[in-house]
Amino acid sequence: MHGRVKVKTTEQQEREKKIERDGKLKAYRKAMSALLSRRAEGIKDDTQLMVSAQVLQSNPDISTLWNIRKEVLLHLVDLGSNSTEEADEKVFEKDAVLLKELDLTQQCLMTNPKSYGAWHHRTWSLEQMDNPDWNRELALCQRYLKLDERNFHCWDYRKWVAHRAAASPQSELDFTMEKIEENFSNYSAWHYRSKLLPLIFPGSVQDSIQEETIHSELDLVQNAAFTDPEDSSAWFYHTWLLGRQAEKSGIIYSLLENGTLTISCTEPIESAKLNVQVNESTENLSWEGEEERFNKLWTTKVSWKEGTKVKIFLSGSEDQYLQFSVDLDRQLLLGEKWKSTNQRFTNLPSQKTKPVLEQALDNCNQLLELEPDSKWTLFTKVLILLALDSHANHQEIITSLRNLTEIDKPRKNFFADLECRLRTEHCIETADSSTLDLSELNETRIQYHKQYLPAFKLVKLSSDK
Amino acid sequence: MSGFGMTEKFDIVFDGTDLINSICAAVAAKAGLKVLQVDELRVYGGYNDGVHSPVNEIDFTEIEKDGFFGDFDVTVYDEEVFSNRQFLIEFSPALLPTVSALTSLLSTSRLSEYLEFRLLSTLYYKDRRIPLRKEDVFSNDSYSLVEKRRIMRVLNALTSVTTTPSSPRSSTDSRFPEDTNATTPFANWLEQQNIPEAFAGVLACLLKLDGIDSSCSMQDAIEAWKRLRRRVERFGGSPYLVGPYGCTSELVQAFCRATAVQGGTYMLGSLLQDLHQISNESQQQWKGKTTKGDDFLEFTTKYLIRKTRPQERKKEAFRAILGTDRSVFGNDCPTGLNTCLECDAEGNEFTILQLGQEASVAPSGKYLVYAMTPVNETNRQKTPSQVLPPVLQKNFNFTDVNSPDTPHVHFSILYTQYSPAVFSSAVKDIGAHARGASPLISDDLLQSVVTILQHVFDNADYSLDDLFEQMKGTVPVDDEN
Numbered sequence: 001m002h003g004r005v006k007v008k009t010t011e012q013q014e015r016e017k018k019i020e021r022d023g024k025l026k027a028y029r030k031a032m033s034a035l036l037s038r039r040a041e042g043i044k045d046d047t048q049l050m051v052s053a054q055v056l057q058s059n060p061d062i063s064t065l066w067n068i069r070k071e072v073l074l075h076l077v078d079l080g081s082n083s084t085e086e087a088d089e090k091v092f093e094k095d096a097v098l099l100k101e102l103d104l105t106q107q108c109l110m111t112n113p114k115s116y117g118a119w120h121h122r123t124w125s126l127e128q129m130d131n132p133d134w135n136r137e138l139a140l141c142q143r144y145l146k147l148d149e150r151n152f153h154c155w156d157y158r159k160w161v162a163h164r165a166a167a168s169p170q171s172e173l174d175f176t177m178e179k180i181e182e183n184f185s186n187y188s189a190w191h192y193r194s195k196l197l198p199l200i201f202p203g204s205v206q207d208s209i210q211e212e213t214i215h216s217e218l219d220l221v222q223n224a225a226f227t228d229p230e231d232s233s234a235w236f237y238h239t240w241l242l243g244r245q246a247e248k249s250g251i252i253y254s255l256l257e258n259g260t261l262t263i264s265c266t267e268p269i270e271s272a273k274l275n276v277q278v279n280e281s282t283e284n285l286s287w288e289g290e291e292e293r294f295n296k297l298w299t300t301k302v303s304w305k306e307g308t309k310v311k312i313f314l315s316g317s318e319d320q321y322l323q324f325s326v327d328l329d330r331q332l333l334l335g336e337k338w339k340s341t342n343q344r345f346t347n348l349p350s351q352k353t354k355p356v357l358e359q360a361l362d363n364c365n366q367l368l369e370l371e372p373d374s375k376w377t378l379f380t381k382v383l384i385l386l387a388l389d390s391h392a393n394h395q396e397i398i399t400s401l402r403n404l405t406e407i408d409k410p411r412k413n414f415f416a417d418l419e420c421r422l423r424t425e426h427c428i429e430t431a432d433s434s435t436l437d438l439s440e441l442n443e444t445r446i447q448y449h450k451q452y453l454p455a456f457k458l459v460k461l462s463s464d465k
Numbered sequence: 466m467s468g469f470g471m472t473e474k475f476d477i478v479f480d481g482t483d484l485i486n487s488i489c490a491a492v493a494a495k496a497g498l499k500v501l502q503v504d505e506l507r508v509y510g511g512y513n514d515g516v517h518s519p520v521n522e523i524d525f526t527e528i529e530k531d532g533f534f535g536d537f538d539v540t541v542y543d544e545e546v547f548s549n550r551q552f553l554i555e556f557s558p559a560l561l562p563t564v565s566a567l568t569s570l571l572s573t574s575r576l577s578e579y580l581e582f583r584l585l586s587t588l589y590y591k592d593r594r595i596p597l598r599k600e601d602v603f604s605n606d607s608y609s610l611v612e613k614r615r616i617m618r619v620l621n622a623l624t625s626v627t628t629t630p631s632s633p634r635s636s637t638d639s640r641f642p643e644d645t646n647a648t649t650p651f652a653n654w655l656e657q658q659n660i661p662e663a664f665a666g667v668l669a670c671l672l673k674l675d676g677i678d679s680s681c682s683m684q685d686a687i688e689a690w691k692r693l694r695r696r697v698e699r700f701g702g703s704p705y706l707v708g709p710y711g712c713t714s715e716l717v718q719a720f721c722r723a724t725a726v727q728g729g730t731y732m733l734g735s736l737l738q739d740l741h742q743i744s745n746e747s748q749q750q751w752k753g754k755t756t757k758g759d760d761f762l763e764f765t766t767k768y769l770i771r772k773t774r775p776q777e778r779k780k781e782a783f784r785a786i787l788g789t790d791r792s793v794f795g796n797d798c799p800t801g802l803n804t805c806l807e808c809d810a811e812g813n814e815f816t817i818l819q820l821g822q823e824a825s826v827a828p829s830g831k832y833l834v835y836a837m838t839p840v841n842e843t844n845r846q847k848t849p850s851q852v853l854p855p856v857l858q859k860n861f862n863f864t865d866v867n868s869p870d871t872p873h874v875h876f877s878i879l880y881t882q883y884s885p886a887v888f889s890s891a892v893k894d895i896g897a898h899a900r901g902a903s904p905l906i907s908d909d910l911l912q913s914v915v916t917i918l919q920h921v922f923d924n925a926d927y928s929l930d931d932l933f934e935q936m937k938g939t940v941p942v943d944d945e946n
Contacts, residue, residue, distance in 0.1 A: 181604050226610040227603045227617055366611045370618070 031055050039068055044075040053104055060108035060115040070124060073097065077128070094130060101125040106140070113144060119153045123160065134165030149179050155188035159195065169199040184224040190237040193217075214241055215356045222363060225376070229367065235376040242357075242383045251335035253455050254312050254322050261285075261302050263312060264451040266337045268294035275318075277311040278304065296451040332455055345425040346390045357388050375408040386422075394426050421448040428452050435460070472763040475501045475730075477921055478751070480737055481772040482506075484514040484713055485888065485897065487720040488570075488914045489770065492935055493921060494727035501764060502724065503755050507734035510717040511772075512556050513885070519550040520788065520876065528556070532774045533886065538850045538879040542863070546788060546875040551828040554786050557882060558818060558835050559713055559906045560585060560705035563696045566908040566929060568706070571719075573933050575940035579719040582706040583823060587794065588671075595667050597697045597704065608661060615660045619668075622658075623690040641683060651686035652679055673814055674905060705905070707818075709825050713906070723939050732762060740769070768921050770895075772886040780840045782882040782902030783849045785857060787834040788827070789872035793819060793860050813838050815856050816904040832872070834861070837882075839902060849879035888917055895920050 031051050038048060049072055052065040077094050105122040108115060126132045141158040144151060162172050173196045179189040201213040218241055224234035249267035256262075263274055271287035285302070289295030304310070304326045312333075313321035322333045349357055364381040367374065382400045385393040401419045405412035420441060427438050428449060436456040438446065443461070446453065453459055476498035479486040486502065487509070494500045504511065508518075512528050525537045534556050541547045561568060561582070571577040588595040596602040602613050602620075622642045641647065645654050655665055668690075669679040677689045696704035708715045725731060732755045740753040743765070751769045755762050818835040820826045826833045836857060844852050857863075862871040888897040897913035911929060919927045 181600060183600060184603055222610055223603055223613065226614045227599055229614070363610050367614060370611070370614055 028055065028059075035065065035068060039071075044072040048072050056104065056108055056118075057111065060105075060112050060118045063117045066117045066121045069101070069121070073101070073128075094128070095132075098125045098129045109144070113148060113151055114153050116153070119157055123157070126164075132164075134161060137161040138165060138167065145179065149183060150186055150188060152188045155192055159192060169196045172196055173200060180224070185228070185231045185233055187233040187236065190221075190233055194237065194240055211350065211352055215353070217241055218356060218360060222360065225380075226363070226367060229371060229374045229377055232376060235380055238380055239383055242380075242387050249314065250317065250320060250337035251312065251314060251322060252337045252451060253335050254324075254333045255454055256302070256304075256310075256324075256326065256331040259301055259303055260299055262297065262299045262454050264455070265296050265298075265314070268296050269314065270294060271298055273315045274298060275313050275315060279309050280311075297454070330457075334455075344390050344429055346386050348389060349387060354388070357384055360384050361388065373407050375404060378404055378407065390422070390425065391429055394422070397422060417447075424448045431456065434458060469760045470763065471761075473501075473730075475499045475764050475766040477501070477768040477770065478503065478753070478764060478766040479770050481511055481886075482509045482514075482717060482721060482731075482733070483511045483772060483886070484717050484720070485910065485913050485917070486770060486772065487514075487717045487724070488911070489917050489921065490729055491574075491720040491723040491727070491939070492914070492918060492932060494724040494729040495935055495939055496922070498921075500724055500727075500729040501732065501755075501762075501766070502721065502729060503732045503735050503737055505734070505736060508714075509721050509733070510714045514557075514713040514717050518553065520552045520554050520786075520878075521548050521550075523554070532778070533883050534880050535883060536849055536879075536881040538848075539876070540878075541876045543875040546831070549828050549831075552788055552831070552833060553826045554833065554878075555714060556880075557713070557784070557902065558820075560707060560818070560904055561716075561906050562692075563699040563704055563706055564692070565696075565906070566911040567716075567906055570911065570933060570936060573938075574723070574936035575938060575942070576719045576723060578940045579722060580708060580715055582708050584700055584703045585705040585707050586703065588703065588705075595671070597693065598702070608664070612661050612664075615658060616664050619655070619658050619660055619664075620690075623687050624694060645683050647682060647684040649683045651681050651683050654683060670814060674816065676903070676905075676907065707820065707824055727939075732757060735762075768890060770917060770921070771889050773889055775884045775887050777884070779884045780845055780881050781884055782837050782839050783844070783847075783852045784880055784882055784902075785834075785836040785849070785853045786878040787836070787857070787861060788875040788877075789832045789834055789861060790830070790875065791872045792821065792832055793817070793834065793872050813841065813844065813852075817860070818904065831875070837902065837904060840881075849881055853879050888913070890920055 031054065035048060035051055035055075048068060052069055056062065056065050076097065102122060102125055105118045105125070108118040109122075112118070126137065138158070138161055141154055141161060144154045145158070148154075158172075161167075173193065176189045176193045176196070179186055180193075197209045197213055197217070198207050201210040203209050203211070218238070221234050221238045221241065224231065225238060228234070249265055249269055252264040252266060254261065254263050261276070268291070270293055271289065274285075274287065276283045276285055283302075285300045287298040287300050289298045306326055306328060308326040309323070310326060311321050311323045320336050322335055324331060324333055361381065361384045364377050364384065367377045368381065371377065378400055382397050382404075385397050385400070390397070398419060401415045401422075404415045408415070420443065423441050424438065424446065425448070427436060427440070431437065434457040436453065436458070437460045439460045441461075446461075477490070477493050477500050479490050479500065479502045482502055482504040490500045490502050506512070512531050513533055525539065529535045529537065546552075563584075571580070588597065596605050596616065599617065602608070602617055605613070608616065625640070641649075642654060655668065671693060672679060672681065672686060672689050675689050675692065677685055681689075693704055700706075721729075721731065735755040735757040738754045738756060740751060743750045743752050750765055750767060752763075752765050753769070754764070815836055815838045819832055820835070821832045822829050824833075836853065838852065838856075857877075860871060862873050863877070882902045885898050885901045888895050895917055897916040898909075911932070915927065915929055915932060918932065919925055
């Protein structure tokens with residue numbers, strides 16, 4: 001009728017949508033098949049670039065198309081650099097072409113700011129350029145992180161750009177602080193901090209951080225953790241701060257018994273790293289281990305006469321060696337790494353760190369009083385107890401872990417497993433020289449620190465075995 | 466007589482360009498009615514909602530005569546600074562909540578295009594920054610770790626309750642905190658939460674700012690807190706907006722501009738005279754004249770909305786305006802847009818709004834400080850000079866040496882704010898009231914507008930929603946974007 005507005009029924013709308021979708025699908029298929037067949041023919045031209053750009057703008061996640069672009073671009077750049085001045089009017093300026101790639105990736109990122117393909121292509125383009133504008137890239141990161149401060153693609157990209165732009169780690173650290181102050185529930189920001197701190201405040205060992213810095217970071221992160229104990233990103237960072245400092249691989253012990261030489265190490269190493277010198281000259285031995293290439297425990301057969309002088313060390317740590325004269329008895333030599341220092345798997349804290357940890361423990365306990373079911377707080381308490389004194393706090397640690405299996409049922413096996421490891425360590429820590437009693441574990445097989453077992457004359461597994 | 470004169474017919478004549486009248490005029494004009502707005506003063510807004518004038522050009526006697534502000538006590542410590550024409554003062558500045566009826570109206574009508582608002586930078590309670598969000602609690606230096614946790618627990622408890630009365634209580638989302646229900650007194654529950662006293666004071670003050678007494682129920686407190694949170698989250702970080710010059714005068718101008726664009730007529734600096742009712746076809750009509758010097762405009766109108774002083778003149782608030790040489794909040798607040806909530810020894814609450822160069826109210830490096838406290842039964846008999854100084858002296862230095870810590874005061878104006886005007890159709894009191902003494906522009910303001918419009922449109926069912934609908938897109942979208 002005249003003048004009435006036509007209201008489309010939902011059925012009609014559905015039909016229209018379907019037609020639209022089918023149309024899009026048809027166009028997409030046509031474009032893709034054209035691109036792929038032309039590629040198969042080895043065609044690398046502007047049309048490939050144009051068509052792929054159209055498809056990528058609506059779907060930036062098709063890696064194949066990005067790679068096709070890379071192939072075409074490399075080809076065109078090659079052509080351009082080989083062309084003489086009288087050739088094409090189109091002067092091929094590499095950077096100008098690659099700038100277009102940056103524009104394209106920027107558009108694609110607006111569609112999907114988390115597209116692996118787009119970020120990677122951007123990275124690739126910048127690497128190809130002669131004079132990339134790093135400041136522009138930093139500004140881009142700034143903008144994207146404003147939109148979504150948890151976009152890990154962007155954080156990763158920023159790290160790479162900051163490195164290329166030679167941005168000072170301190171200014172990057174300040175940036176992370178800004179983001180954390182806006183919203184501390186941000187894994188990426190904390191993570192980036194963990195990468196920057198060793199650069200700005202390096203500790204004595206490589207990749208470690210100065211003690212004072214760890215203390216101030218602990219203070220900062222506790223503020224976050226207390227404000228919102230449910231936020232795991234803060235606790236994760238807290239855990240990392242408490243973590244054991246990375247140590248170089250070392251020899252735990254060597255054992256010579258009945259013609260078998262056993263060397264035990266803290267980390268799995270290749271047998272080529274094992275150096276055995278007999279009477280000052282290197283022996284060529286064939287080693288056996290559970291795994292083919294990397295093992296913590298290596299054995300070999302030797303037939304050395306009594307009185308032979310043997311020296312054992314790992315490549316790269318010649319100063320930490322074990323030395324003995326062969327005799328007929330069972331010879332066990334404990335190395336530098338035997339239960340780390342002070343007979344504990346976790347090093348005792350320094351004088352400066354100890355009060356900081358005690359304060360942190362106190363804080364956790366106070367928080368647990370308010371919120372006894374806060375699993376992160378309880379777990380962190382376990383880690384602090386470990387860091388303070390794994391030996392003395394053993395019972396409290398085990399009790400807390402038992403609590404955690406109740407509070408956080410979905411992860412009960414994680415805690416049970418951790419308990420097993422810690423108990424193993426405790427047994428090793430408290431064992432006398434010849435017997436290792438693991439019966440309290442009630443396990444039929446040992447999962448942790450197996451490399452320690454041969455050191456003991458007797459290993460008890462369970463009371464009825 | 467050499468004056469210029471005309472005669473015209475209008476639908477509505479508004480006496481006064483205060484905010485309420487101006488909004489009414491804009492709506493009426495948009496609805497197609499012919500509107501005339503008259504004001505005695507040469508500026509929009511009247512003394513209550515307008516007049517941002519250089520401080521040394523103010524005629525206090527004139528203002529006293531107007532009747533809404535009085536008992537002026539002006540002291541100039543620094544003549545040169547006082548004469549600086551860049552100090553522009555208002556008599557009752559206010560903050561606009563980021564989520565409110567008026568804010569919605571400004572965005573639906575797009576009148577916000579005519580205005581420039583800034584987010585209030587910080588909210589302080591006494592000398593501590595008020596944490597409104599998780600992030601504020603995190604970066605706050607004055608609370609210990611456990612105190613922070615307790616504060617967050619209180620805030621979370623307040624936030625997680627849904628209090629819609631219609632929906633049946635579902636087990637998870639609408640749980641009131643343990644051992645409480647909708648009617649439990651809020652203060653009782655708060656006391657048991659063991660939070661630092663300072664923060665309890667903060668909460669009480671925040672609620673008070675929104676018009677809620679601390680003796681309120683859990684339900685009221687929770688709803689107030691949710692309003693506050695929504696406001697904080699709207700633009701991120703602060704619940705209040707500050708308009709240029711202190712807010713209200715610019716709002717008035719925006720609405721008047723909208724009225725003029727729709728064909729409304731303005732006569733500023735004009736007096737209304739010779740008003741009398743005439744009966745015409747059994748409908749009420751008014752005839753009158755506005756004059757400005759020798760020029761005049763004679764009019765007939767169906768409706769005449771007058772703003773009159775209330776029969777009983779009561780004190781509403783004690784206020785102060787200070788010009789200072791630095792921010793009272795220290796280096797923490799360079800933008801100079803801050804509010805702090807204070808209490809004096811007797812527990813009277815003070816709101817202090819500090820504006821700086823960014824709000825265009827003070828010369829570079831100087832600040833304008835507005836302080837106010839509502840009148841209550843204990844201090845009603847007092848004067849501004851008796852009530853205000855103790856709190857002011859705590860924060861500002863009134864003697865004229867360069868004080869190292871507290872800002873030095875260049876001039877101070879203490880005064881009383883009296884009961885707001887009442888609107889009448891010149892036949893009867895419509896039941897609407899002008900903006901009273903509150904540091905916030907509340908939704909009551911638009912309620913008054915609706916009441917007047919119900920009368921003017923002769924429609925008892927006219928509602929706020931109708932108002933929004935009518936004002937939609939008052940400012941056209943700029944197509945050349």
